[in-house]
Amino acid sequence: MTLSALDPGTAPYLDLSDPTFSIRSEPVRQARAASWYARTPYGLAVLRYDDVQKLLRHPKLRQGSYLWPQHNDVTGKFATWWMSMLLCQEGDTHARLRRMANPAFSPKLIADLLPKFQALAGRLIDRFAKKGECDFIAEFSEPYATGVICDLLGLPFEKWRELADIAGDMGLALGVTFKRDLPIIEAATEKLFAYAEELVADRRANPSDDFIGMLVKANADKAQLSDQELLDMIVLAIFGGIDTTRNQLGLAMSVFIDHPDQWALLAERPELGKAAVEEVMRVRPTVTWVTRAATETFTYNDLEIPQGTTLHLFSQSAGTDPAVFPDAGFDITAERKAHFGFGGGAHHCLGHFIARGDMTEALKLLARRLRNPRLNGEAQWLPDSGNTGAISLPIAFDPEA
Numbered sequence: 001m002t003l004s005a006l007d008p009g010t011a012p013y014l015d016l017s018d019p020t021f022s023i024r025s026e027p028v029r030q031a032r033a034a035s036w037y038a039r040t041p042y043g044l045a046v047l048r049y050d051d052v053q054k055l056l057r058h059p060k061l062r063q064g065s066y067l068w069p070q071h072n073d074v075t076g077k078f079a080t081w082w083m084s085m086l087l088c089q090e091g092d093t094h095a096r097l098r099r100m101a102n103p104a105f106s107p108k109l110i111a112d113l114l115p116k117f118q119a120l121a122g123r124l125i126d127r128f129a130k131k132g133e134c135d136f137i138a139e140f141s142e143p144y145a146t147g148v149i150c151d152l153l154g155l156p157f158e159k160w161r162e163l164a165d166i167a168g169d170m171g172l173a174l175g176v177t178f179k180r181d182l183p184i185i186e187a188a189t190e191k192l193f194a195y196a197e198e199l200v201a202d203r204r205a206n207p208s209d210d211f212i213g214m215l216v217k218a219n220a221d222k223a224q225l226s227d228q229e230l231l232d233m234i235v236l237a238i239f240g241g242i243d244t245t246r247n248q249l250g251l252a253m254s255v256f257i258d259h260p261d262q263w264a265l266l267a268e269r270p271e272l273g274k275a276a277v278e279e280v281m282r283v284r285p286t287v288t289w290v291t292r293a294a295t296e297t298f299t300y301n302d303l304e305i306p307q308g309t310t311l312h313l314f315s316q317s318a319g320t321d322p323a324v325f326p327d328a329g330f331d332i333t334a335e336r337k338a339h340f341g342f343g344g345g346a347h348h349c350l351g352h353f354i355a356r357g358d359m360t361e362a363l364k365l366l367a368r369r370l371r372n373p374r375l376n377g378e379a380q381w382l383p384d385s386g387n388t389g390a391i392s393l394p395i396a397f398d399p400e401a
Contacts, residue, residue: 012038014045016312019177022384023288023316032317036301042071043310045289049321049337052313055292055300056344062090063347064293064310071310072178078170078189085232087240087347098350100218100225101233103211105350110357113151117361120147125369132399133376135392136253137246140366142168145245148358149238154210155199166192167242174243174387189235196234211237245355247286247382247389248341249362252276254390255284257373259330266332266367273364276332277356281341282319283330286389289314290343315340371398 012031015021017040022028031038032047039045046052055061066088069079082088086097103109124144128134146160146167155163169188172181203216215233218225225233256263266276289312297307305311319339320328327334342349349355376396382388 011035014038014040016045016385017041017176019383021176023314023388024384028314028317032321037303037311040312042312044305044312045317046311046313047317047321049318049324051301052315052318052340053344055311055313056290056340058292058298058300060294060296060298061292061311062295063088063094064291064312067293067310068174068178068291074173074179074182076182076186076189077193078173078182078185081189081193081232081235082173084228085236086350087236094347096224097229097233100215101211101237101350103214105353107353110353113148113354114357114361116151117148117358118365120144120151121362121365125365129369129400133394133396136395137250137390137393140362141246141249141253142242144358144362145242145249148245148354149241152241152354153212153234153237154208155238163192163195163238164242164246166195167239167246170239171243171247171387172382175383176386177383192235192239193231196231196238199234200230241351241354243387244286245358247387248281248355249359250390250393251284251286251388252280252359252363253366253373253393253395254379255280255330256367257375257395260372260374262330262332263367263373264371266363267371270364270368272332273360274356276363277359278336278339279330279332279334282325282336282339283316283328285315285319285339285341286387287341287343288316288385288388290340290347313340315343369400370395373397 012034014027014031028047036048036051037044037046046055066083069075069082086094086101089097121144124140128139134140142164143160146164147157149155149163150157150160166188169184170192172178173185178185199212200216203213207213207217212234215225215230219227219230266272292311292313294305294307294309294311298305319325322328324337342352373395374397375394377394379393380391382391
């Protein structure tokens with residue numbers, strides 16, 4: 001059976017292009033109960049844990065996010081960068097570029113940076129702890145996520161505001177309002193490439209051993225790393241590190257506000273920090289789906305999937321699949337199967353060590369110092385699909401003495 005031959009009533013339909021669509025909605029749960037997949041304007045959505053796990057590593061699927069601009073009928077500088085950078089490459093090119101970036105994200109390097117993460121989180125909390133209120137995104141998660149990338153890449157922290165704004169504007173491309181927001185996205189992309197060019201010029205004049213300095217040295221051999229690949233890699237490191245961590249920390253705070261007993265438990269038992277990060281990403285990942293595309297026609301679960309078909313593997317739906325998580329409530333002490341918030345297979349998130357490390361340190365310190373957090377006004381949110389998160393999250397808490 002081919003996709004085009006499917007009876008419209010055979011599989012559920014989810015309109016992912018609708019900005020009001022929520023990946024956590026009842027229609028998604030009903031679709032998951034009825035079928036392992038749903039039809040969408042962008043291809044197939046894969047809804048269940050076991051199928052997501054298998055298809056993440058299926059030999060006849062490639063990384064599919066490179067098609068996202070095409071799905072949205074978008075061209076321009078962001079689309080060109082998106083389709084050519086590391087995330088969207090395959091085979092030897094992907095392996096070569098990944099080798100270039102790996103040293104900056106090693107577990108040892110991240111362990112060495114943990115004291116800096118702790119100090120940064122402490123300084124930011126100091127600014128509002130006695131007030132008993134803050135906008136969590138503007139006053140913590142945004143400067144924290146950006147500061148972590150500044151530490152990692154050897155950038156001055158004073159640039160955090162500008163870089164955070166650029167990353168936020170570029171991040172609109174990863175949501176379902178991509179085409180509507182294209183002028184904002186394009187302007188931000190131009191700014192970040194201009195900044196990357198400044199960084200390259202500076203490192204050539206003043207060699208360093210940081211991540212960017214390492215890439216500039218590798219660029220001396222154009223066959224190893226071309227001029228364009230050099231800029232693409234720097235833009236990815238800045239944009240990717242800021243946008244996802246900022247969003248994920250905001251989502252974490254939102255989840256914990258809904259589960260105050262778990263927040264109190266984390267304050268009492270900071271050793272649960274790592275588990276807290278994993279549990280948040282299981283139930284409320286910022287990357288709500290990861291994408292694959294069929295490199296040839298193949299059959300899966302008796303369904304013929306034609307070459308070129310895009311499959312959106314719903315990490316959020318998989319992470320709450322009752323077939324695998326019969327007690328799927330939020331519990332940072334529970335033993336769980338692995339979530340898919342960092343993807344999987346050859347394209348497993350390169351920065352997962354740093355993301356896990358910086359979020360663990362942040363949540364441990366936040367839980368200890370911000371007691372009894374609650375909403376303090378109306379939050380503003382990105383659409384609840386694609387890459388999601390809070391734009392603003394006003395909270396109140398018990399002021400520090």
